[in-house]
Amino acid sequence: MADNNAADHEQSFVESVKEKITETFHKDDSASSDSDNDANKSSPVSDVKDKIYRLFGREKPVHKLLGGGKAADIFLWKDKKVTAGVVGFATLIWVLFELVEYHLLTLICHTLILALAVLFLWSNAASFINKSPPKFPDVVLPEDIVLGVANAFRLEINRALAILKAIASGKDLKAFLGAVAGLWVASILGSYCNFLTLFYASFILLHTLPYLYDRYEDKVDAFGEKAEAEIKKQYAVFSVKVLSKVPVGALKAKFA
Known part of the structure; x- marks a missing residue:
């Protein structure tokens, strides 16, 4: 009887060990299958994120497109005090010149008169009030800053001239129409307000x-995205009805 009990005990112990091993393998399989399912589910999400439409084909964040430095922080109001100060100063200049009708030379002269008067009185009154003058x-304007600003302007002007040359060459009708439309809108705005x-x-608007x-x-x-699709649709209709009837090839052959 003792031998039978020992055999039964040993068999039950072996079966329990087998059950534990089987459960462990089942858990590993379910975990691996869940991870595979998660991987399969995450890939479509990443694909959708990659296919999200961005305005003007933008791939970088707005902060990076604006330079990613202090100027970008000002444009995006990251430092609200500095941005408010810049916008407030620009507003003050516009009010003085446009509403009050101040002239630039008059403003510079009045500002210098006020500054010189305050500093002159302070320098002479310092000895009477026992304070240091x-x-x-x-104040010296650094040469590298002047050259850097001049070089930046030079690069932008050369870039604008290159764009105008490419438009005037007659190779891109779409760019030509866009430039004419932009200049026409600018001329209309110029007729209603000064520079x-x-x-x-x-x-x-930039801020x-x-x-x-x-x-x-x-x-x-x-x-x-909706607006771009509609514009492409209207441009396709315009191209079929109008642009396709323009004898561009004959004109090129005539002036060649």
């Missing part, structure tokens, strides 16, 4: 539109 630092007001409006786009990026991209 103001220290005037040596200072137009510059100020552009300055305010407003990137911030709004960065905040409402998904909604703007969805609307831009």
Whole structure:
């Protein structure tokens, strides 16, 4: 009887070990299958993210497109005090020149008169009030900054001239029509406001539109996708009805 009990005990022990091993393998298989399912599920999501429409084919964040430095922080209102100061100063200049009708030379002269008067009185009154006179630092315009700004302007002007040359060459009709439309809109805006007001409006838009786009990026991209599809549709109709009837080949052969 003792031998039978020992055999039964040994057999039950072996069966319990087998059950534990089987459960372990089942858990590993289920975990691997779940991970495979998760991998299969994550790939379509990543594919969808890769295929999300971005305005103007943008691939980088807005902050990177604006340079990624201090200027980008100002445009996107990352440093609200600095941005508010810049916008406030631009608004003050526009109010003085446009609403108050100040002239540039008059403003510079009045500012210099006020600054010189304050510093002159401070320097002479310092001995009477037992305070040190103001220290005037040596203000020198660095040569590298001047050359850097001039070089940046030179590069932008050369780029604009290259674009105008490419448009005027007659190889891209779409670019030509876009340039004519842009200049026509600019001429209409110029008839309603002067250069200072137009510059100020552009300055305010530069500090407003990137911030709004960065905040409402998904909604703007969805609307831009629909608008681009509609524009392409209308351009295709215009190309069939109008552009296809323009004898471009005959003109090229005539002027060749």
